[in-house]
Amino acid sequence: MDDASDSTIKTARRRPVTLRDVAEAAGVSVATASKALNDQGRMTAETRTRVQAIARELGFRPNSLAQSLLRQRSFTIGLLTNDTYGRFSLPVMAGVSEALLEKGVSVFLCNVEDDPRLGQMHVDAMLEKRVDGIIASGKRLDRHLPVDLSNLGIPVIYAFTEPDPNSIAFVSDDEGGARLAVEHFIALGCRHIVHVTGPETFAVVHRRAEAYRAVLADHGRTPPRVMMGPWSENWGHQAIAELFDDAEGETPDAVFCGNDQIARGVVDALRERGLRVPEDVGVIGFDNWEIVAAATRPPLTTIDMNLTALGREAGLTLLSLVDGKAVEPGIRKLPCRLVVRQSCGRPPGD
Amino acid sequence: MDDASDSTIKTARRRPVTLRDVAEAAGVSVATASKALNDQGRMTAETRTRVQAIARELGFRPNSLAQSLLRQRSFTIGLLTNDTYGRFSLPVMAGVSEALLEKGVSVFLCNVEDDPRLGQMHVDAMLEKRVDGIIASGKRLDRHLPVDLSNLGIPVIYAFTEPDPNSIAFVSDDEGGARLAVEHFIALGCRHIVHVTGPETFAVVHRRAEAYRAVLADHGRTPPRVMMGPWSENWGHQAIAELFDDAEGETPDAVFCGNDQIARGVVDALRERGLRVPEDVGVIGFDNWEIVAAATRPPLTTIDMNLTALGREAGLTLLSLVDGKAVEPGIRKLPCRLVVRQSCGRPPGD
């Protein structure tokens, strides 16, 4: 009576239909109804189908809360990340959800930013909600989330973030990615390849630079040149200025960039100098960030870290652990792939 | 014995400590322990503190599944979106989580893409998990998610997606945003303002164009010119070519763009023609997509739809509904704001 004739919405919360409702309607006990619906126990086929039909009619949905309580398994997991709304966690999340949806597992998204208080709040919430496991993700392979995930009593997997010692982790193979790029240049016959990348405070910068140097050495090329700076378009412009203004030696015919933003800056800067990409200088980026890579003129050839696949692996592995299977600890490096667009030629015979 | 001496991880799933464990350790009944921890009932202060201390020592965490079962409230909600990994839902999600975290409500993230099957799977999962409510989000205000959310028996809120009739929805005020931009140009004394925007298949394109026309009319300006095309940088380039190549009439001194990508294309194209931004031509974008807006040279002045605030409102409103409060149905338009960077002057006296 109190929600009289106004136009207001006060959701009519229907009492969900319970197993008991189904049992009564079918004239059987709750136990039998349960067994009928779960294809358990023995009963006449007639009883079973009748119960199932009635359940369907009534729109019965088993209360997962009750099931979880006695199965000691909630069919939920927590995904912690400090990059929820950024570049890297998004594809990882997509992969995780994809892997879990089919198994009936739902994902709680927890944005912990870099705040230990937020982190603790989310971990507490996950533990109270009895998630079956936790995936920790992030935006840097060399930074730990602001929470301690060891010894939670439930399985934990690290996916694209700095793992705890002796845990299970999935990361991108940055060395491999860099090698892919540099070898592509070499296959194209490039002679003078420089590497313009991010700040030296990032571990991946060094890992990729090492791989770059190694490939050059393997092929007996001119001494490597690694230029570190911010992860920005602007740094790409600056680097090109440094390379081409009063260049004493040979100027590069190939630039391998640490991310797509730098690559875009490099391509723009080259074009502004009247150099043609890829005819005069080839450029390869890193990340395959669609919005940047595709909008560059010409569109960027770049390295994709396959983060969605990484997320999928992480999700499946977590499920194995939840099922009680044993898994080797350690860090698994998952391969990157080269995405060929137009900022760099196609290798001969490809 | 079977997980012998290999190095494998098989998470030691600790049996979580239960209220019963606490009660036994404290030498009280489970009922008393419960009341002690919830500050309910009457008992000596001594008993209460003792129980609380023991609970803390044992690391007791109430099993939220059990609590939910009898409270008929799970402290979870589902966030459905078809833009999980895209531009618009992300800030909405951030706002939703932010609003709910403090209240102890966790968020299931459900990526339904545009697939009715995926949509149904997620809705079923949410209903079985007895979420307290659902927020539907998306990437377009004029497209419905591929699921029917009416009549679920739980509260539903629409946030940045096409709502059901007679539901509660939060959307951005696109007319208001467009007005902000055009009025800013007028305050700066611009005389010839054109509007380069997205495809005519988008409702917002028309809404913004109407507002643009209205403001020009109000101020007795030259006839409006609305140019529709793809939401891409490339369209920005093309539009500038159309406007400046063999221009018969006056060329524009201001371009209001439908998104930041178009705006970036416009700015680049103007610069390539030797025109200065903002001195010769001012440019305003839409979306405040940091990665695009900040990297443009000069950085874009643009309209921000305040999507995080929108998400926060949606979250809080959902909680009201869950608490049984009545809410007026209807579509709430939330204001946009102008973010001033450098692609357009600052209005006099600002």
Place this chain on the structure above:
DNA sequence: CTGAAAGCGCTTACAG
């Protein structure tokens, strides 16, 4: 073939 009972981990009237 079917059902009564116990129990998952809690909370909340209700007795005592």
Place this chain on the structure above:
DNA sequence: CTGAAAGCGCTTACAG
């Protein structure tokens, strides 16, 4: 002031 009992909605041995 404290505890026994009932119950949230299920499932699973165990009887019959």
